[in-house]
Amino acid sequence: MSQFLSLLGRKVAVVNLDPANDALPYECAINIEDLIKLSDVMAEHSLGPNGGLVYCMDYLEKNIDWLEEKLKPLIEDHYLLFDFPGQVELFFLHSNARSVINKLIKKLNLRLTAVHLIDAHLCCEPGKYVSALLLSLSTMIHFELPHINVLSKIDLIENYGNLAFNLEFYTDVQDLSYLQHHLEQDPRSAKYRKLTKELCDVIDDFGLVNFSTLDIQDKESVGNLVKLIDKSNGYIFSSIDSSAVEFSKIAAAPLDWEYYRYPFLLIIFSNKFFITSSLYAIFSGLEAHY
Template sequence: MVFGQVVIGPPGSGKTTYCNGMSQFLRLIGRKVAVINMDPANDSLPYECAVNIEDLIKLSDVMAEHSLGPNGGLVYCMDYLEKNIDWLESKLKPLLKDHYLLFDFPGQVELFFLHENAKGVIMKLVKKLNLRLTAVHLVDAHLCSDPGKYVSALLLSLSTMLHMELPHVNVLSKIDLIESYGKLAFNLDFYTDVQDLNYLQHHLGQDPRYAKYRKLTKELCEVIDNYGLVNFSTLDIQDKESVGTLVKLIDKSNGYIFAGIDASAVEFSKIAVGAVDWDYYRVAAVQEKYMKDEDEDFDDK
């Protein structure tokens, strides 16, 4: 049985940086890691790539040959990969004995909540190669500073969870930059736990951009609340404790931690992360580390 992660998320959410940092962390704790580039437009990779989809198909070639834009070209590339899944299987088979897999997918979000081809590729790999994968969905943490964008991120996360049908971990990436675009209206745990979204209504009503869509936004928030599926972990990819916490959560979701594999790595993860599960106190510690208190601002003056 082979374990790994399917790394997805909107453009700019830090997927490639995540794969680079995560692969380094996992190697440090004793795992053999293979990163698979699934983005046919990503020609500048910071990590050593074990399998590269560009060896099969390139977005630039598709756009030129078929007169497609980047979005249509990416859909074509995923469809082509699904039809030529034997190529990917043959590339992955030498890695199945002892490697942990990281799949770095492109940032076109429609591939993961609307189209079937990317899901088809993953499901075929899961069935044929007996993979145990977790979808790691990255969302830029600074979206929390804008209530409207935060609701959009929640909808995207929920739609992706329902569509992908994999164990799923939503992550607020770049947590160290969370207040780079403004102060948060609530404590961080409100955004990570996705608490009662009715509290956002007042802040949405204050913004003229969202005022006329107040009723629509209310209905969308009710849909998210009714499902009750979405919550977030936080990540600073340069902080080993933050990465370790996320690794522990992912290992639980795909069953790695229960498989008796790499006991030393699991033990290291427990030491680095601690025995307490993700809870209010941990989120509070993250908030204290990365978010400036208003009282501190006042003192600075």
């Protein structure tokens, strides 16, 4: 994403807030490892990776002034990409990440969009797809930000087997009752039939979740996602006359390279973990809102 925006003429600043990301595949303007390192925390406090990450995020929250000072020279003319850790417990069992985001919004007047990345191969297994939906819904409720859910690596989805339905079923999150039959065919899921039905009802009742798709190798796919993000965080109104904006075409129009040549703000966090192990955290996030 950073390369894409840079090629289009935007000044991009990547902010790495993942202390476990010690082999960065990109050049970042701000790196949390300049403040605290996960390896040092694990060694000093005898913590595992997950406990160490929680400690690091807590430390960042307590030292938020450090991050604010680093960001101030960038916010006027840079498009900011925040890369957060993917561990679900940081977002549901602890409030540190949300507190960091809220403090930045309040003190620096940032306009942020949460972009939640889910691996597309989870659509190949109905149980994992339902879990991904729950995770996405919980994230939307917990952060209370403009939010875009993305099925990433969509170009690789066929490598994991055939989908039970067409892709639009999974992106639009249509009637989930159709998944019941496929779940019952899996002996591992059959005994959770009633639970699965209740979970699907919760997702349907909220009616908030849908997905965009992303093939990072396809410039049209990346461009359409950027347009959608720009719509959600208000960028489309920052440098373009509002009368020229047609909401119904914002994500489907042909790629207009001139459109992307202005800075704005974006926050990205990616969840890469075994989703079905996260149901406790998901229920904790939903409990107060349902």
